[in-house]
Amino acid sequence: MNPHHNPSRRQLLARCLAVAVALPAFSLQARAQGRPVLKAGDQKGGLRALLEAAGGLEGLGYDIQWSEFPAAAPLAEALNAAAVDSGPIGDAPLIFALAAGTRVKAIGANRSDSYGTAVLVRPDSPLKTAADLKGKSIATNRGSIGHYVTLKAITAAGLKPEEVNIRFLAPADAKLALTQGSVDAWATWEPYTALAEVSRHARVLVSGRGLLPGLSYLAATDAAIAAKRPVLQDFLQRVVKAQLWSYRNVDAYSAALARIIGIPPEAAKLQFERRQQRWVSIDAQVIADQQGTADFYRQVGLIKQPLDVKGTFDTGFGVAG
Template sequence: MRTPRTALPRRHRLVTALLTAVALVAVGGVSACGDGSAAAGGDKGPLRIGYQRFGGLSLVKARNAAPDVEWSLFESGPALTEALKAGSIDIGQVGEAPPVFAAAAKIPFSVIGTSAPVPQGEAVLVKDDSGYRTFADLRGRTVALNKGSNVHWLLVRLLAAHKMTLDDINVKYLKPAEGRPAFDNGQVDAWIIWDPYFALAEQPGVRVLADATGLASNREYVLAAPDAVQNRSDDIRAFLRTYRTVTDWGIANPDERARTLAPELKIAQDVTERALLRSAKPLSPVTPAVGDELQAIADGFVALKLVPGPVDIRGRVDGRFNEVFQ
């Protein structure tokens, strides 16, 4: 037989409810105090870094030189700038064309660092038995490249140098992972690509038709989200110092650099070393001359109607971190 429930006196019920409410308020107060302390301490989470499979940032990651940051890998610069647009990264590293396409798309960012020129780090590849001897021989042929990447600007410069236009060739926009099989299988006549994909494709029967020497600087650029520049400048400055230190170490120790980076890139050490010897350069400040160079690239793309204009990329250059690179 069940024992009948005895009703609590009204006053007792009120006291119990009051004590429960006080306990809940106390718990909520502790949580709020914890949140407030974190905010007051400036705990904004890890700095979020976007990087590509090759480049200076890959070496920082491979050496675990910045253990407190959050890394995100991107196949190309345009994909990385989309992450900036989405607000999912704070800093990223790209080539010279992606900032222009991103600015044309109204993606907010600042250019806060660059590298010395790397013209040998991108090239036009053809088959050795193709008979092509100059870029002009590709008139009427199919040329593959990644749209909006550094190699897109190299294409523009090559066309101008040989008094050709986009109408003189068939352009096929392919991501690096798509471009290599298309080139290997003869679906395209030439492939314009950058390291380390360039070095990976340097196999018997493949020839470099032209690189960017005398045509394009092919610099790397460091981009940052405006919110991060405004609110996390100390964190960014500290990371950039690490970035420069690791870059300088790699240049001074090329053999160890290749041994360190090859597992990160998942490619053979000799291929890694070949790519690094021509493509790994010191970091540099963003000077007015660098801004002018970027603006000339933007104006070139606008003139060909490859991006809507006008594009003011010069105004995106922010030199507040220049002392790190000097």
């Protein structure tokens, strides 16, 4: 487990394009016409679904080339390889990206209820508490918020990281491993948690509520910030406005989200309503909470050097609704 391992740019680009579902059909024409192009990375149920549902993509002065990733780690690799300019990323995956030398900054921050970032077990599992995970196998993505909540949960229960067996699997593979019984638990995030609950494939053993600060970010590469700052500012502002719209139109947004990402409406509404996501200013508390995450990862040995997070934020982007 070495977050400092930094594959070549060519390897990273190949890997991220292998997992991304890119929609670049109009990008060459757009460049020919001189319109800026924002290469926007996304995760399932993320910014594209929100913007489309809210009508937030109307009247753009630039074109968007979307690439969807199954988790934050491959999105971070795409940022590192300059395959995307920007994308949504949780606090813990951002720490890994920065520790690996990715030239990226957080330009917008949001807070949400962390309940849906959770360790799940099968409905019939005998496990009742985080302490019961001793000696058990837990599937999650390396460096993800699922990885983070796993370590937070077990250390809070008095266990050491080496007392559990963490298996690094992508969400689809982790879900299958749990349902088939080849792992004891699956640490994941929304909308996967809500989907597992609604389908009764799993129950929450430990939630992130009270364990995690509930932070995630819109990150952008240093190169994109330098070359496309007005585009990034406009994009962030559209996301903030779309988020405000979504909470005024819960039923409409939940139905649109379910349709766009292909999950049952009740799962879409469950994860949306309990997250209560709000975009916030990058203030001293945000930076302090992010420093706490970096310090925790250093404490448990997942990053090898202390990381001062202050320089990893660009506070010049507004999030006024």
